[in-house]
Amino acid sequence: MKNRVSRSLAGLSAAVSLSAFADYQLNLQTPVTKVAQDVYDLHTLLLYICGGIFVVVFGVMFYSIFKHRKAAGHKAVNFHESTTVELIWTIIPALILVAMAWPATRVVLEQKDTSGADMTIKVTGYQWKWGYDYLDEGVSFHSRLVTPQVQYENFGGEKPVRNENYLLEVDNPVVVPVGKRVRLLLTANDVIHAWWVPAFSVKQDAIPGFIRDTWFKADKEGVYRGQCVELCGKDHGFMPIVVHVVSDEKYKVWVDEQKKKMAANQDDPNKVWTMPDMMARGQKVYEANCAVCHKSDGKGQGAFPALDGSKMASDKAQKADHIAMVLVGKNAMPSWSKTLSDTELAAVITYERNAWGNKTGDLLQPAEIKAARK
Amino acid sequence: MTTTIHSPDHAHDHDHAHDHPTGLARWLTATNHKDIGTLYLWFSFIMFLTGGVMALCIRLELFHPGLQFFKPELFNQFTTLHGIIMVFGAIMPAFTGLMNWQIPLMIGAPDMAFARMNNWSFWLLPPAALLLMISFVVPGGAAAAGWTLYAPLATQMGMGMDLTIFAIHIMGISSIMGAINIVTTILNMRAPGMTLMKMPMFCWTSLITAYLLIAVMPVLAGAVTMVLTDRHFGTNFFNAAGGGDPVLYQHVFWFFGHPEVYIMALPAFGVVSQVIPAFARKPLFGYHSMVYATSSIAILSFMVWAHHMYTTGMPATAQIFFMFATMLIAVPTGVKVFNWIATMWQGSMTFETPMLFAIGFVCLFTFGGMSGVVLSVAAVDIQLQDTYYVVAHFHYVLVAGALFSLFSAVYYWLPKWCGFMYNETRGKVHFWWSMIAFNVTFFPMHFLGLAGMPRRIPDYGVQFTEFNSMASVGAFAFGLAQIYFLFFVLLPTLRGGAGAAPQRPWEGAHTLEWEVPSPAPFHTWEAPPSKELVDELAAKQMLH
Numbered sequence: 026m027k028n029r030v031s032r033s034l035a036g037l038s039a040a041v042s043l044s045a046f047a048d049y050q051l052n053l054q055t056p057v058t059k060v061a062q063d064v065y066d067l068h069t070l071l072l073y074i075c076g077g078i079f080v081v082v083f084g085v086m087f088y089s090i091f092k093h094r095k096a097a098g099h100k101a102v103n104f105h106e107s108t109t110v111e112l113i114w115t116i117i118p119a120l121i122l123v124a125m126a127w128p129a130t131r132v133v134l135e136q137k138d139t140s141g142a143d144m145t146i147k148v149t150g151y152q153w154k155w156g157y158d159y160l161d162e163g164v165s166f167h168s169r170l171v172t173p174q175v176q177y178e179n180f181g182g183e184k185p186v187r188n189e190n191y192l193l194e195v196d197n198p199v200v201v202p203v204g205k206r207v208r209l210l211l212t213a214n215d216v217i218h219a220w221w222v223p224a225f226s227v228k229q230d231a232i233p234g235f236i237r238d239t240w241f242k243a244d245k246e247g248v249y250r251g252q253c254v255e256l257c258g259k260d261h262g263f264m265p266i267v268v269h270v271v272s273d274e275k276y277k278v279w280v281d282e283q284k285k286k287m288a289a290n291q292d293d294p295n296k297v298w299t300m301p302d303m304m305a306r307g308q309k310v311y312e313a314n315c316a317v318c319h320k321s322d323g324k325g326q327g328a329f330p331a332l333d334g335s336k337m338a339s340d341k342a343q344k345a346d347h348i349a350m351v352l353v354g355k356n357a358m359p360s361w362s363k364t365l366s367d368t369e370l371a372a373v374i375t376y377e378r379n380a381w382g383n384k385t386g387d388l389l390q391p392a393e394i395k396a397a398r399k
Numbered sequence: 400m401t402t403t404i405h406s407p408d409h410a411h412d413h414d415h416a417h418d419h420p421t422g423l424a425r426w427l428t429a430t431n432h433k434d435i436g437t438l439y440l441w442f443s444f445i446m447f448l449t450g451g452v453m454a455l456c457i458r459l460e461l462f463h464p465g466l467q468f469f470k471p472e473l474f475n476q477f478t479t480l481h482g483i484i485m486v487f488g489a490i491m492p493a494f495t496g497l498m499n500w501q502i503p504l505m506i507g508a509p510d511m512a513f514a515r516m517n518n519w520s521f522w523l524l525p526p527a528a529l530l531l532m533i534s535f536v537v538p539g540g541a542a543a544a545g546w547t548l549y550a551p552l553a554t555q556m557g558m559g560m561d562l563t564i565f566a567i568h569i570m571g572i573s574s575i576m577g578a579i580n581i582v583t584t585i586l587n588m589r590a591p592g593m594t595l596m597k598m599p600m601f602c603w604t605s606l607i608t609a610y611l612l613i614a615v616m617p618v619l620a621g622a623v624t625m626v627l628t629d630r631h632f633g634t635n636f637f638n639a640a641g642g643g644d645p646v647l648y649q650h651v652f653w654f655f656g657h658p659e660v661y662i663m664a665l666p667a668f669g670v671v672s673q674v675i676p677a678f679a680r681k682p683l684f685g686y687h688s689m690v691y692a693t694s695s696i697a698i699l700s701f702m703v704w705a706h707h708m709y710t711t712g713m714p715a716t717a718q719i720f721f722m723f724a725t726m727l728i729a730v731p732t733g734v735k736v737f738n739w740i741a742t743m744w745q746g747s748m749t750f751e752t753p754m755l756f757a758i759g760f761v762c763l764f765t766f767g768g769m770s771g772v773v774l775s776v777a778a779v780d781i782q783l784q785d786t787y788y789v790v791a792h793f794h795y796v797l798v799a800g801a802l803f804s805l806f807s808a809v810y811y812w813l814p815k816w817c818g819f820m821y822n823e824t825r826g827k828v829h830f831w832w833s834m835i836a837f838n839v840t841f842f843p844m845h846f847l848g849l850a851g852m853p854r855r856i857p858d859y860g861v862q863f864t865e866f867n868s869m870a871s872v873g874a875f876a877f878g879l880a881q882i883y884f885l886f887f888v889l890l891p892t893l894r895g896g897a898g899a900a901p902q903r904p905w906e907g908a909h910t911l912e913w914e915v916p917s918p919a920p921f922h923t924w925e926a927p928p929s930k931e932l933v934d935e936l937a938a939k940q941m942l943h
Contacts, residue, residue, distance in 0.1 A: 049846070049865055049866070050846065050849075050850040050862065051846050051849070051850075052846075052849055052850075053782060053849050053850075054850065054851055061782075063778070064778050064779055064781070064782055067776065067778055067779055068773065068779050068782070071772065071773045071776060071779065072773070075769040075772060075773065078769070079765070079766070079769060082736065082737070082740065082765065083762065083765075085740055085744070086740045086743060086758075086761070086762075089740070089743045089746070089748075090743065090748065090758070093679075093743065093744065093745055093746050093747065093748055094747070094748045094749070094750075095680070095747040095748060095749045096749070099745075099746070099747050099748075100747055101679065101680040101681045101745065101746045101747040101907075102681070102745040102746075103681065103682070103941075104684075104745070105681070105682040105683065105684050105685070105686070105742075105941040106684065106685055106686075106687075106941070107685075110741070111685055111688050111734065114733065114734060114737045115733075115734055118729060118730050118733045119730050122726045122727070122729060122730070122772075125726065125772070125776065126722065126723060126726060126776075129722065129776040129777065129778055129779070130719055130722075132778035133715055133718050133719055133722070133777045133778050134715055134719075136778055136781065137714075137715035137718070176465070177464075177465050177466055177858050178465075178466050179465050179466065179467060180466065180467065180468075185465065187464060187465070187861055189861070190860070191464060191860050191861045192464075192858060192859065192860050193860050211712075215551070215555075216549075216551050216552040216555065217549060217551070217552065217645055219710055219785065221785075221851075221853070223782065223851040226781060226782055227781075228710050228781050228782065228784060228785075229710060229712060230710050230711045230712060232639075232645050232646060232711065232712075233551060233639040233640070233645060234639020234640065234643075234644070234645065235639065235644075235645075235646070235712075237711070237712035238712070239712075251851070252851075252853050252856070253853070254710075254784070254785040254786065254853040254854075255549075255710075255785060256475070256544065256545045256549070256552065256855045257552060258475075258543075258552060258555065259471045259472050259475070259543075260471060261471070261475070261853075261855060261856060262471060262853070262855075262856030262857050262858050262859070263471075263858075326470070327470060327472045327473075327539075327540065328472060328538070328539040328540065328557055356555050356556075356557070357555045357556075
């Protein structure tokens, strides 16, 4: 406890000393799409109108507070009703609202018009990463947070150095060409997520079982960052979105690279694997997908059970249950049947059944998973 | 209205205490509206501190980037339970407590209509609170899906969610019973001559709030029951894989949730409409339009629920409809604010603590209303939905709105409740301390939201550090101010405070409760106040 107190005191002094070059951003992020610019302007307009009303109304109130106080000898005047006044202060605000609603409606219609897209990307929310499918190019990948855990989980550890884009950096960013209308189709695999890039003014919930769409056309090359904004469980705060807006040529180069990468990663589903290969592969899959909840050492945490020594992962008789659990999921455990290939599933289950203290000796092959899917 | 026979022994001392139990049994079996009001108020204050501690845990974790104190799971449990406890455990019971204490006094009734049910309405709450607290220690921890308990996330939780659902059911039953009591009392038990349009504004807002409660609490019960059956009984209301619709949950929830906002705001309007005229020494301006405005706000509140859902992908026409309907609420709300200011205008104002809290309410609630207008615009809301801007907005209307009005009410009526005056200087310190700390806490959150910080995240990018640290410091100061209130204002007052309170401590207060001694005797208005008295007070308040 003492340690915590001293640490927060240190944090306080750090915050004070850093404030000299602190980042006090007061307004919306710089827009890079027309819609975002319209939203920015609309917000500014609303701010001026509301600010004006505020000043007028509270000007009157504070005048009254200073002039009509008993201490200043003011006697109360006994008026208490005036239909004329009441009508005026009903009609004027109504007119002001119409003045706000007019431009607002135009922007809503613009935001919702997803027609005439140059390209379409399907975005899938997972607990807790994003999946992207470029429907025209056939490119698919997952995008995860890459900020190292030591930078954010520091319960009692040394004070880490955090990079500039702390919690806003991913392994595989979305890449789109500049000046193209990009249509996004959004859905989710488990719970509701929301895809938000403030600079584009795009925020759309990704809802399991449904496809929603939205669009953006970025006018400027650059790297734009956002986050998941719908509470989606434990790692809701660790689901960033990074979009690289690049020139047409760079985009084409990137697409080619992605296609080559995907071909290289393609597994032969009929290959028969050896135990060491499978364990090595399984460890990679585990670290990328499972360790976030069950921990690298398989010990589990909080609501997430330990795998090391668990009945399901260490009892030879429960192999089928283990496969079913990974394929179907239960409660907070998502279904992996769509996110991982047969080879990856075989690898990770093999790994879980033979890593740490688990010694079942079970070696699963992709064919076995394929059979279990039916 | 029935004719009342004036009881010959009316003059004898009501405080004989010949027929009611004392000690613990007095509170457990309480059927007296004053005792029950007191129970409600203490319960809500304890829950307010409990929910406040959770808020401080949240602010502690967010003081600096990185996870220092709590794992994300626990952080989510804090945000969820903070919301649920503050809404259902603190604000709503506090207003019910006020209504219990004040409505019979203000309308000249001997007690609430259903005194025994009143006891049950209250005693359902502590078990519900207990369920919520127990949920922290069950496997999987407390509910962590946000106070809105959105499906399908809510179906993933452990048994803490079941306990929460059960607690919500119990609290809902309690609220509905309380509301039935309030409606019946107000409609049937007013003193002779007190027509609805001569009734104090606080009774009007209580009546309308009670109707809202009866209308929407069953909707919430339905929503959480569907989550419960989805979790355990194989239904698929919200499970897309089984043909359900996750967005349906949001529609049902917000059909409850939006009127709920007004359940927490309308009684506050009522309090302020009593306090401002009393300290401006001038009748409430536009009483009739206040009644109509309150009713229109209540009706409109049922037509705007989907403004919480602009990002779910509604058709453009639906977005535009809900945008217009939402903006429309600004009109009657504006009317109310203008009326309060017109009441102050040309008054003879003094600034005792209740008035300070009431003026603080008007300023900050209006400010929250303005950010509400910004959020009502669907196109802009797309940017701000689920960010700290929204957190700032609803804390301006719920803390500076509901909570400040509650403090105003407590300072205003405390002399009548306990018979002692509070210490004015300490009251003012409490006000200014709360006012400044509140703004330091929540004002920077507008900037955080605009700059792009999502809500409900346990950790954030380094660019958000400064405003978060500021908000955390403010939050701890705000929390401390409430401890100051408890130990330096409330408890000392109950023990004698700044001396015995006169029957009418406030020069400009002209409602019925000021016609009885301070403290109000255990039984008041066993015989209703005379029609002449009611008429005389109505004339002073310019009600006709």
